[in-house]
Amino acid sequence: MNVAVIGTGYVGLNTAVSLALHGHRVVGIDVDEEKVKQLKQRHCPIYEPGLEEAMRSVMDQGNLHFDHTLNGEAKEADILFICVGTPESADGSADLGYLFAVVEDVRAVYASNPVRRGVVIKSTVPVGTGDRVAELLGDCKELHVISNPEFLREGSALQDALNPSRIVIGAESAAAFSLMDELYEGYSCPMVKTTRRTAELIKYASNAFLATRISFMNELARLSTVLGTDIETVARGMGLDSRIGPEFLRAGIGYGGSCFPKDTIALLQVGKRNGVKLSILEQVREVNRTQPEWCVQLIREQLGGLHGKRVAVLGLSFKPDTDDIRESRSLPIIKQLLHEGAIVSAYDPISMETVAKLYPQVSYADDIYATLTGADAALLATEWKQCVNLDWQKAKAVMAKPVLFDGRNAWPSELVKQYGFAYQGVGRS
């Protein structure tokens, strides 16, 4: 099929490349002309494993092009994916400004060209947004508005887009479902077909539930620290119960990223506007807000105060294998350390330049051991493999004091103790 993907960010670009790999003819559209220029020159503007190579191969086959307007190749599209951002607005609800701007463009370009098409909302949007879009496009009878939320994770985005755990389709007409059946013919995962509103809630519910698991474990980790128990073993013992499962039980410095933080508050707003208090979700957010403070407190206690102490922070992106620092938990930690007078050095394989713009007071080095040199403590904030697999002898030799705070429970605790480090994890005995 001919597909236009509007918005070529994390979701749009991975969607475009994966659909092209599945044999569709895809054009990626973005208002950001600089981004489109880069994409046309075969440069991937984001760091995502395997994406640039895959993008180049489908461009070489002629199945993927880029444009900055819907008025070119996109005019022929059978399916229009909307993948623009839906960031947090001042009151916490999802800002739908970018989405409605696209809807206006779609109306302007396709109203006079009445061919059956799907207008597919992949952006994460509050329940009822698809219905509003359908109303706005109401006089364009051949435009079928569909909800098809995305579940990919950054760091494994292309693989997730190529092999999704499930495909959720919310639509209100048989014609809409049949368009999506044709699009996803080559996919073998389960498909959930439902109304637009239910599909929209599935997306928020999934992210909110994953965030809940993390905050639950982080709060238990605080208790575990006091009890002298080991949260990693607790998680393992829990996860072996098939009703619980092992995923998303990792305690740490909290969840970050462009989605859990904004989607949990957006869902709270949906609840509020509909007169339903989502009290569990409120606490999930509160635990996540205070988790970095709790970690700084541990470091402070270990070092006997922070003023003048040198702390090396390893990992700045919100998770490994991405350049994305949105809501990364290392940022509030760095802010607090600086606020208390600590001298901070930091390392990340990809994101140092972006963080340096926010925190020029921090010293950055391309070499982990240079970052560790003279440090009174090292904090693992993001479990990049470069930051996890260290030469412990060398690390100990360059640090002023052998103190490790493992904010991701990813360092080999027994081994580092053998090297003479004082090791503290999150909720570990």
Ligand SMILES: NC(=O)C1=CN([C@@H]2O[C@H](COP(=O)(O)OP(=O)(O)OC[C@H]3O[C@@H](n4cnc5c(N)ncnc54)[C@H](O)[C@@H]3O)[C@@H](O)[C@H]2O)C=CC1
């Ligand atoms: N980042 C992620 O891992 C996931 C994100 N989502 C959701 O997908 C949506 C997009 O997220 P990201 O890809 O992270 O956003 P992003 O910010 O990386 O990309 C959005 C893109 O849309 C472009 N854009 C804005 N207005 C436009 C317009 N009028 N026409 C064409 N392009 C326009 C921007 O220039 C930008 O390139 C959000 O609703 C997000 O919640 C869903 C699942 C995963």
Ligand SMILES: O=C(O)[C@H]1O[C@H](OP(=O)(O)OP(=O)(O)OC[C@H]2O[C@@H](n3ccc(=O)[nH]c3=O)[C@H](O)[C@@H]2O)[C@H](O)[C@@H](O)[C@@H]1O
């Ligand atoms: O809607 C979205 O944008 C996406 O949000 C998350 O994906 P992502 O934010 O890319 O990354 P995750 O792997 O979910 O990690 C999110 C945060 O939680 C943290 N995390 C994750 C798992 C865990 O056990 N513990 C934990 O602290 C990670 O370190 C990271 O900061 C969801 O996993 C995706 O399904 C969803 O599509």
